[in-house]
Amino acid sequence: MTATAPARRARPGNFAAATVGLGALAAFLLAVEILIQIGVVNRFIVPPPSEIIGSFGRVIVEEHVFSRFLLTLTECLTAGVMLTVFGVAGGVLMHRFKLLQQACETWVAAMASAPIVLMYPLFLVIFGRNAWTIIMMGFFAALPPVILKTIEGIAGTRKVLVNVGRSFNLNATQQFWKILFPAALPTIFVGLRLGLIFALINIVGVEFLINFGGLGQLINELAERYDLAGTYAAICFVILVSIVFFMALEKAERWLRPVD
Amino acid sequence: MAETGRLRRAAVAAPALSPVTLLRLAIILTVLAVWELLSHSGWLYRDVVPSLLAIGHALTSLFTSGDYYFNLGVTAAEIGAALAIGGLSGLAVGIVLGANRFLSKAFESYIYYLGPTPKIIFFPIMIMWFGVGPESKVALGTLSCFFPVALSVAAGMHQIDRVLIRVGNSFRANSWQMVTKIYLPAMRHPIINGIRLGLGVALIGTLLAETKLSNKGIGFLIINAYSVFDMPRMYANLIVLFVLAIGANALVGRFGGLHSIKRL
Numbered sequence: 001m002t003a004t005a006p007a008r009r010a011r012p013g014n015f016a017a018a019t020v021g022l023g024a025l026a027a028f029l030l031a032v033e034i035l036i037q038i039g040v041v042n043r044f045i046v047p048p049p050s051e052i053i054g055s056f057g058r059v060i061v062e063e064h065v066f067s068r069f070l071l072t073l074t075e076c077l078t079a080g081v082m083l084t085v086f087g088v089a090g091g092v093l094m095h096r097f098k099l100l101q102q103a104c105e106t107w108v109a110a111m112a113s114a115p116i117v118l119m120y121p122l123f124l125v126i127f128g129r130n131a132w133t134i135i136m137m138g139f140f141a142a143l144p145p146v147i148l149k150t151i152e153g154i155a156g157t158r159k160v161l162v163n164v165g166r167s168f169n170l171n172a173t174q175q176f177w178k179i180l181f182p183a184a185l186p187t188i189f190v191g192l193r194l195g196l197i198f199a200l201i202n203i204v205g206v207e208f209l210i211n212f213g214g215l216g217q218l219i220n221e222l223a224e225r226y227d228l229a230g231t232y233a234a235i236c237f238v239i240l241v242s243i244v245f246f247m248a249l250e251k252a253e254r255w256l257r258p259v260d
Numbered sequence: 261m262a263e264t265g266r267l268r269r270a271a272v273a274a275p276a277l278s279p280v281t282l283l284r285l286a287i288i289l290t291v292l293a294v295w296e297l298l299s300h301s302g303w304l305y306r307d308v309v310p311s312l313l314a315i316g317h318a319l320t321s322l323f324t325s326g327d328y329y330f331n332l333g334v335t336a337a338e339i340g341a342a343l344a345i346g347g348l349s350g351l352a353v354g355i356v357l358g359a360n361r362f363l364s365k366a367f368e369s370y371i372y373y374l375g376p377t378p379k380i381i382f383f384p385i386m387i388m389w390f391g392v393g394p395e396s397k398v399a400l401g402t403l404s405c406f407f408p409v410a411l412s413v414a415a416g417m418h419q420i421d422r423v424l425i426r427v428g429n430s431f432r433a434n435s436w437q438m439v440t441k442i443y444l445p446a447m448r449h450p451i452i453n454g455i456r457l458g459l460g461v462a463l464i465g466t467l468l469a470e471t472k473l474s475n476k477g478i479g480f481l482i483i484n485a486y487s488v489f490d491m492p493r494m495y496a497n498l499i500v501l502f503v504l505a506i507g508a509n510a511l512v513g514r515f516g517g518l519h520s521i522k523r524l
Binding site for chain 2: 017018045061099102103113114117118120121122202204208216228238239242
């Protein structure tokens with residue numbers, strides 16, 4: 001998360017680089033296909049790429065990928081709504097009460113580095129083997145960045161804007177809704193983007209681990225059936241969904257923050 | 261004199277416990293009291309919230325058990341191996357991508373978008389490739405660790421002062437000298453930051469893999485405690501794990517001079 005998005009302006013050099021990137025990927029897949037066909041790589045460990053591509057349609061139709069995708073998306077969006085409500089509210093509360101912020105910000109930062117997802121057996125006991133375990137896992141794992149970014153956004157409001165509010169004699173509520181919150185919104189959205197990415201990662205991961213829910217469960221089921229080509233295809237599908245999800249969030253963030 | 265007086269007043273006025281410490285203590289005590297109340301209330305299923313005493317007993321038996329240290333050693337070795345393999349390969353790929361603009365444009369976006377995908381879904385493949393033993397856990401940890409290190413190093417390479425690179429070139433430094441004398445010293449912070457992020461995800465990847473399929477390691481102990489519904493033991497394992505994970509993260513941060521525990 002520390003790297004910035006690579007530049008995407010269409011230049012001749014960029015086109016050549018993108019072509020080389022795609023060409024290398026195609027060459028790699030071709031090499032794997034040849035190695036499997038001539039027997040150097042065991043096809044019962046790595047299925048041929050052609051077989052994986054061929055099994056996409058089967059997996060999509062027979063395994064109800066669309067309804068699974070909707071289930072994962074619903075879980076992710078539910079966690080996202082909870083993150084927006086509780087994460088942003090938590091950040092605002094901690095900014096409003098400085099003592100609380102001084103006491104708890106380090107804890108929240110420490111929680112951001114803690115392997116919260118490993119608490120999934122505990123959540124299984126508390127919520128049962130259902131969608132709420134998955135949603136709550138995604139929510140708790142993604143909460144720290146949202147809180148931290150909300151605090152950072154509000155604290156980073158330019159002094160001149162705060163002074164404008166004061167010169168208009170705004171009360172605390174007006175100052176928050178008219179000045180602080182709009183100024184902090186782009187940074188809050190950075191936190192929400194990170195939170196949603198963490199939520200998606202954890203939701204798919206927990207679905208896989210507890211064999212329940214949408215896309216994560218699909219991979220687990222196919223692997224347990226030893227449907228190798230289907231497993232690889234499902235993994236590729238989940239990766240594609242994740243990438244589209246990240247790109248959509250990035251686009252939304254750029255729309256919200258047109259000028260850095 | 262005025263300065264001395266102010267200092268003296270400050271020294272006199274300073275309370276034994278600052279308000280922040282008092283609030284922290286109050287929060288901790290409240291949480292513990294509510295926990296204990298819940299454990300005795302009967303509102304939740306028995307042992308979902310075990311009493312603090314039971315967790316304390318479980319912690320004691322954890323620390324006095326040789327079996328725990330064996331499993332801790334297994335997990336630490338797996339994470340260490342994952343960090344070494346994933347970190348070094350991430351470092352190498354990051355340096356290559358950062359040093360060559362064309363390669364960066366061709367391949368960095370793949371790493372950038374693959375980086376935040378859920379790595380645990382690759383576990384069935386890792387089992388196929390490396391078996392059900394510790395190797396598959398190391399492989400998953402390596403895969404998790406590789407991306408943040410590579411991205412952080414590549415970003416760090418882009419930010420190196422051009423003057424330093426020109427100095428290296430004007431001394432006719434070869435590739436190895438450029439890496440060891442210019443790139444690595446100039447990128448200390450991005451590398452440490454990448455390793456810190458890599459450590460976190462390698463730990464998660466390795467332990468999640470252990471909870472899914474293994475017969476040793478801390479992840480196995482956690483899922484084993486869950487399967488026999490020994491909740492105090494599960495809480496004890498989680499508490500120790502969280503303390504170790506947060507401590508390791510803070511240690512790497514301090515080692516690299518990063519003052520925040522995690523800034524996303």
